[in-house]
Amino acid sequence: MELDGNALAGDLREVFAGDLTAAVFTCAGCGHAGAVATLRVFQPAPGLVGRCPSCEDVVLRLVRTPDRVFLCLSGATRLELSLDGE
Amino acid sequence: MVDTRWETKTARTLVLDVPEWPGHLPGQHVDIRLTAEDGYSAQRSYSIASAWPSDGGGTVELTVQRLEDGEVSPYLTDVVEKGDQLELRGPVGGWFVWREKQPAPVLLVAGGSGVVPLMAMIRARGLARGRQPFRLIYSVRTPEDACYADELRRRVRDDPGLDVHFVYTRKAPDGWPAPPKRIDVAVLNTHGWPPDFQPDCFVCGPTSFVETAADILVALGHDAKKIRTERFGGA
Numbered sequence: 001m002e003l004d005g006n007a008l009a010g011d012l013r014e015v016f017a018g019d020l021t022a023a024v025f026t027c028a029g030c031g032h033a034g035a036v037a038t039l040r041v042f043q044p045a046p047g048l049v050g051r052c053p054s055c056e057d058v059v060l061r062l063v064r065t066p067d068r069v070f071l072c073l074s075g076a077t078r079l080e081l082s083l084d085g086e
Numbered sequence: 087m088v089d090t091r092w093e094t095k096t097a098r099t100l101v102l103d104v105p106e107w108p109g110h111l112p113g114q115h116v117d118i119r120l121t122a123e124d125g126y127s128a129q130r131s132y133s134i135a136s137a138w139p140s141d142g143g144g145t146v147e148l149t150v151q152r153l154e155d156g157e158v159s160p161y162l163t164d165v166v167e168k169g170d171q172l173e174l175r176g177p178v179g180g181w182f183v184w185r186e187k188q189p190a191p192v193l194l195v196a197g198g199s200g201v202v203p204l205m206a207m208i209r210a211r212g213l214a215r216g217r218q219p220f221r222l223i224y225s226v227r228t229p230e231d232a233c234y235a236d237e238l239r240r241r242v243r244d245d246p247g248l249d250v251h252f253v254y255t256r257k258a259p260d261g262w263p264a265p266p267k268r269i270d271v272a273v274l275n276t277h278g279w280p281p282d283f284q285p286d287c288f289v290c291g292p293t294s295f296v297e298t299a300a301d302i303l304v305a306l307g308h309d310a311k312k313i314r315t316e317r318f319g320g321a
Contacts, residue, residue, distance in 0.1 A: 002293045004317040007131045009178035010117035019180030037181035038315065 005039035005050055011062055012036075015071055024080040029057030036060075036079075087170050093149055093233040097199060098163040099135060102146040104174065109138040112206035113183035113288070113316075116148065116176030120158055130158045133203035133290075133318075134177065137210035149233060151199035182288065182316045186214045190286045190312075193278045194222040195269070195299045197291020198231070200318060204290055205234055208248065212241065223277050225253040225269050225295065251277040269295065274302050281307035290316040 005021055012020040021037040032054035039050035039059055047063030052075070059075035073079070089101035114134055121127040136147035152163040166172065184192065184207040192211075194204040201224055211220055226232045229252075238250050253273055254266045279285040287308060289299045296315045304310050 002317060003131075004315065006115070006179055006182050006316045009115070009180070010129075010131065010175050013175075013178050019178070021179055022181040035181050037179075 001043050003041040003043060005035070005037040005041060007041055008036065008039070008048055008050060008060075008062065011048060011064065011069070012071075015062075015069060018081065020079075020081070022082065025059055025076040026078045026080075027052040027055060027057060027059055028075050028077045030055035033080075087166055087168055087172060088145075090166075090168060094231055096152045096163070096231075097149055097233050098152070099147050099149045100162060100166070100172075102148065102172065102174070104146050107146060108177070109142065109144075110134055110146070110177035111180075111183040111185060112137055112210040113203045114177040114179045114206075115203070116146070116174050117178065118148075118158065118162070119173045119175070120161060121173065128157050131178075131318075132162075133206070133316075135202045135205050135209075137206055137213045139213055149199065149202045149205075182290070182314050184210065184286065184288065186210065186216055188286055189218060191279050191283050192218055192220045193285045193287045193303075194220065195274070195278075195287065195289040195291075195303075196222065196224045197269070197295030197299070198226065199233065200289075200291030200295070200316070201233055202290075203316065204288055207288065208238075208241065211248075212245070217247065219247045219249075221249045221251070221278060223251050223253065223269070223273060225255060225291070227255050228257040229254065229259045249277070269299055269302075271302050271306070274299065275306060278303070278306075281309075284309065284312060287313040288316075289313065290318065293317045 009021045023036050026033045038053050041050050050060035052059050061072040063070040087100050088103045091099050115131045117131050119129045132148045135149045138144040150162040153159045196204050242250050253269050255268050256266050258266050289296050296317050300313050
């Protein structure tokens with residue numbers, strides 16, 4: 001099943017102080033920049049994998065265990081967040 | 087869960103009373119987690135259908151479409167009853183949301199149960215007595231598959247700032263001027279806003295629907311930055 005980065009909001013909210021779906025990522029593979037909400041997300045998988053909508057490289061991986069969360073952002077060269085929460 | 091109602095034969099609205107709910111913006115969703123006795127758990131995101139009044143005191147309503155092979159949705163549509171408790175996280179999401187202070191006209195494009203977060207935007211505009219004109223283009227298989235049909239009819243009748251156009255993909259009502267078809271350039275061109283109006287566009291539905299609609303909007307001249315999309319799976 002295919003979803004998008006909007007579906008990551010809840011899990012990312014547990015890691016970050018604010019909403020991350022409106023943050024802008026820059027893909028390390030192709031340089032595309034877009035809202036985290038626009039990442040392509042496929043389920044079911046052992047974790048959540050967000051792929052670049054432009055080149056399909058993996059931008060973000062998030063795995064939850066009962067008491068830990070692992071977040072890998074090696075596919076993004078940067079994240080840009082608004083400071084006013086919007 | 088304090089109340090429930092069926093919107094169609096397969097879509098059910100759950101009215102939730104969530105302790106210490108902070109309020110929400112239209113377009114936000116909640117994550118619901120079901121846990122079996124053996125510890126196995128499954129989590130899904132559901133869009134909130136209700137609008138939250140600025141002075142509080144609203145309800146949290148989810149409209150869940152039953153997917154026959156789904157792991158979570160059949161439980162929510164057919165098993166949970168009034169009085170049951172659900173494990174919920176939210177509200178979450180800050181990109182696919184509409185805020186009352188956005189002055190632009192709004193185009194909402196819904197495929198099937200993708201209408202849920204868009205309905206929250208229509209309801210929020212109604213609550214806030216927003217002056218921004220809204221247009222909803224709502225693609226459904228048949229007239230029986232349309233959620234909120236009576237409410238939309240009433241809102242359109244009472245509110246000159248809201249237009250709704252249905253697209254029927256399998257079966258149109260008797261007397262409908264066009265045969266069943268999928269959303270296309272003509273529909274979005276005729277029933278959407280001209281790109282010159284720089285509307286805020288929200289598109290929600292299955293992936294193929296969202297891509298088709300968003301591609302058409304860009305081809306018609308809408309700024310890609312003004313188009314926000316949400317793809318759902320939701321089993």
